[in-house]
Amino acid sequence: MLYAKKITHEVDQMHQHLQKHLSIEKRTIHLGVITGLGNLNIANIFTAFNSEHPSIKFAVTNELSKELCKLLYEGNLDLALFAAPYDIDSYNFEVHPLEKEEFVLITPTNHPFSQKETIKLSETANENFIFPTKNNVSYDIFFTECRKAGFTPKIVSECNGPGRRIDLVQAGLGIAFISLSGLQYYNNSASLPTVRLVDPFYKHIVLARTKQEKASMSLLMFWQYIQQWK
Template sequence: MLLKQIQYFLAVAECRHFTRAAERLFVSQSALSQQITKLENDLNIQLINRDTHPIELTPAGEDFRRGAERILADVNQLQENMKQWQEPQKHTIHIGMIMGLGGMPLSDYLAEFNTSYPEARFTLEHHLSKELCKMLLDGQLDFAIFAAPQNIDTYPFEILPIQQEPFLALLPIDHPLAKGRCLDLVSAKDEPFIFPTPENVSYDIFCAACKAAGFKPDVVSYCSGAANRMDLVKAGLGITLISESALHYHKAEGLPVLPLKHPIYKHTVAARLTAAPPSFHKDAFWNHLKQKLGIQ
């Protein structure tokens, strides 16, 4: 019995179809069928009932499948365990993040982790939150730090909350609504708005807030960069909403800033795939991150 035969059998067991299993494994259907037949001959047991459509496993095949899954899981775990003995460049951790993480000192976290695991290496890249979610789903990233979309619960992610910060209203100088202590979005239903582009999680949050206030916003400009939106407000083009951390990086320069009467928030989280395969260094980094964030 060969490991390749176990892998071939499990692919057929999952697909219930020889052709689709062969396509998944990038082998010919004849080669796949020959290996399965050889496995059955070596065991002297029929594992697959080929007369049904889709094909079905025999009772012996079901029993073999359960044992084969355990064997393959053990082999994968063994391979991951051995990675800690490879050369340092093999321990690269890929992290994607949004621009501006507020008060999260990620560079300090990475430096502290390297103190305990000097062989670990990191690659860091910036993208919008929705793109980070997609990259994490596609396996292009090991971890991502982003503003949680409103449907975050539908993603197969393990989530660590990092911070919650309110969005604030930024108004042109001498705007009539700037005289209040806070901004009720209802009172701004006829005002022009400057929103981030739809690729940005904040766009969905702002649209939902306006809908809850009973109106569809009149968006006169779409602009993802917080600094650019602030410039447009300064020019008197309209009102925008901006996070506290963005205000920290980009000064309002005399523009009226008001809290919202009914607050809405940006929830920054760290995430990894729930079904991520075990990895010595990646698991260690995730636990390190949990410890730094005070999460048990």
Template structure:
């Protein structure tokens, strides 16, 4: 058993298809099958259930895959650390965020100072997915609107922002500047899909006000909210920063309940961080500190 064979097993386990895995790995399918058979022989158990031409990872295979992925990840971290110590590259940063709009300026300013840093960015609306990626060591940081309440996680608040209510053209409340949320209990809402942190937060505000919002449109794209409101489909919760992106919208302050949300930078303490990722973490904290002061 060697490192290459473990990578072969990982690919077959992920795809559960010998021919497709062989094509991805650019090896002959019979040779790949022989590697898997030899690995099962060494372990003394079958890792896949075979039914005619199909294969399915079984309980033994799932348990072994978890250890193999952890081992390969640690070896890659070790390689990155040694290479970085030798000064052969400037490292990389892996992060996840719900939306990339408000990170574009941050990333641009960082790369202007450190142009050789490589980024891997995953857009993920689901908070649970981001937690899992941090747990597995797949990413260095998560930008999230919920803190991860675990002893092994660090949560740094970056900014606190007001949430406003956007009205379509000719809405009866357009002459007003503020509102209590219970006053729109019977309105039609445009919202993000469940799983987005923003959706969970705004649903809680409605619950505090004694109603469940009647949602007629659920979006995957946060930027679509303001456009659909402008089209007259309904009202929507909008972050304060969206005022700049949609100046034609009529936005109301919400007097009760207090509607705000906080953006956090989150990481796992025992995770290996490249010099690039440490530079990025410090830069993020300074960047949002300046943004808050300017606001």
């Protein structure tokens, strides 16, 4: 009798574990992603992960990094892939670095800098700059680096799309910073002179989640899985 009760108890526990596992595996992961992920191909990651875990689905939100930080902090996302802002330590996030991507300078074809391979950022103090908008992490990065170089940048235009900034540079409006992957992605940039900085600065792509005592199995599985793509 006792043996039978033990078997029944073990079967019940197994059933509960299986039901819990199945409910976890069916969970949708809410993931925030920026457009410019460098060499990190999120589509390939999704495909590879789903080939092993086909019942786990993704709901993807595409926003700028600052907005993704806000959504993640407020609990509207499970995970986020973004360019780390300077104040990322003020958020209650667990962060895993994935990519470090260099920014370079692009100039019009007839610009004096176009003949140089490298340049000190301080040499650009009197130039007209095309920046992303202030709600873009890159704006903070560019502005801070210029101030560290001893000047306040003269910003003549702001737009977030790298392709549009490239167009404005080609038209001769000014010079701009752009990531190497952004430069390679837009084919119309092929004719633009590219100048590297003597003291380069970078965009740091990170994977982040809120610090929590308990997380779903599916979330933990993807958190661990994506880190192998570093």
